[in-house]
Amino acid sequence: MMGARVDHFFSAVQAILNGLLTGSLYALIGMGMALIFGVMRIVNFAHGAFLMVGMYATYVLFQRTGLNPYFGFIVAAIQLFLLGYLFYWGLLKRIQGQSDFMQILLTLGFGLILTDGTQLLFGADYHQINLVLLGKNLHLGRQISLNAPWLISFGIALALGALLYFFVMHTMLGRAARAIAQNPYAAPLMGINVHRVQAFSFGIGAAAAGVAGGLLLPVFYLYPTVGDQFTLKAFVMVVLGGMGSIQGAAMAGLVLGVVENLTSLYWGNEWALAVDFVLFLLVLSLRPSGIFGSQRV
């Protein structure tokens, strides 16, 4: 009887740890989305497509040069930053001042182009990579085991999340972004170049999605529409985190990861996704400012 209780305890601990590992990647995706939402007030429907492009970029590097994805993601981040930055200057900026709805449609369209473009280039077939690392596990006692690739991506995601937080809170550019988020009309009067800051934020947001894609590559597989599910999840995190708060979105990512895994443990995997949206609806209706307060960016 005692033994069974101990087993239950360790299953829960294991599920929570797994949740944190997955959640750290969610957090990166959510932070990128939140940054964009914070400074531009739009939902970036191309977010999942950015993640997918990050995966393909890391994949191509690995295939062509043998560069390990845990370094390759840096290249993907730079590429995605440029992609996001140029997308802003080339397309998004042109329709600034029109309704938010138009901008959202534009991101949706751009996401479709990225997905279909990838399909043209690489085909609809799926790919995966095999790192030796995948078979390595860290054992904590007899009960708990953690898979090496997930642990590494957790470490990287944590470090980058902290860096992103530092950037927003403590750099000039970050302060400018927060100023725009607080009041988009007053910010330019204070001498802030709104377009430059928004373009930069969009680039950083896209890069965060790209990094998450690169880190997911070793443990997942890729095909052109693989990112779709993450767009919705990122939106859920933005809402849970308080509509544009990046630390809120980061926390929301970790919470989602843990809640999904606990749901999976106690009710079954098929309910995991449903719980995301139940949480989403509850927060929207009971606490629209998000679980973690209301500060934006």
Place this chain on the structure above:
Amino acid sequence: MRSAHASTVAVLAFALAFTGCRGGGERKGEVSGNKIRIGVITSLTGSTAAFGQAHKNGYAIALDELNSRGGLLGKAVELDYYDDQSRPDQAVQGVSKLVDQDHVPIILGAYSSENTRAIVPAVTQKQVPLLMPTATADNVMQSGSSWTFRICAGSGAYANTTVSFLKDMGAPKKIAIIYENTNFGQSNAQAMLEAAKQAGIEVVDSEAYQASSPDYKTLLQRVKAKNPPVIYFASYLLDASTLMRQAEQVGLNPAYYTSAGTGFAAAEFPTPDKGAGRNAEYTFSVSQWLPSAKWKGSKEFDDKYLQRTGSHPAYHAMEAYITLLAAAEAIKKANSTDPQAIRDALRQLDMPETAFGAIRFDSTGQNKHPVLITQVQGGQYKVVWPVDAAESKPIIPTPPWNRR
């Protein structure tokens, strides 16, 4: 106000683009010029695209054979593909497009059970015969429609064969079922629940999952806690690979990994580049056909497939191949491209010797097809049961991960 107007226009434009509003005539079975067009719905893109590509290769080989023999009714045969993007709503769109616009007299498809079930009402309403190559969920044949025919064996046959095999091996007392939560997985899980109950095997756990998830560790942990000697999977390919990789991470060690084919029987599954690699070793699967099958033409099909794609086919490609040949035979027998005449010919169809065994449809439209059990041994699928068809002995129990 102006921008609100513009948004409305944009939304309408989008809606139009997505629904693809096009007019279509009512004539059916029209033959365009000197060609006979046969409609095909399959998943060329999306999450089950690997199987759609296998379909496409199988169809292409059959098409080459047909046309090199002079086509049908003196006309060349042409395939009219509709990619359902692995989504049921798109498969339904496919029926409208193929029938209303292209006037095909018969449709082959779809790939998945989910998408196939979705198109059954549409073909029934439009009165066009549907020939199913690979949908194993038995509910695709339970609509009562007189327009549906199925080449492959279904979920009931899968579960019963697996249970017979287990009984033959010493009848383990418990089983856990892990299945993807669309029509394919649900039907196969349900069929196993019933088959196990009848055989007196206790189902200690039944776990549904979302096939697109990157992480099944917690699910596998739940199963591990129940310590079942047998696991029965109903999985597509990408999830099958992820499940088997993570089974090692979790240290899940049943004596038997069994499965309802599909992902666990795909040609890619035992390969390291596109599947579970060494983690596929020792897994059992039901199978409908293998290149080593005794039926005449199996070897030839294998050769042609290898030449075309550089890899050996799994049964999904064979089923597509035979589906097109059966459709062609029915059109020939009907001596017409009228959908109703083709349906009636399908009912009477008798092809005693094909590379997939005999093809005959019973009164419900089902082709009786035997099911084998295979095991991955040395990276290859080997038939291990029934004994008279076995190429190799089953390796039981599955060695634990830390002693492989």
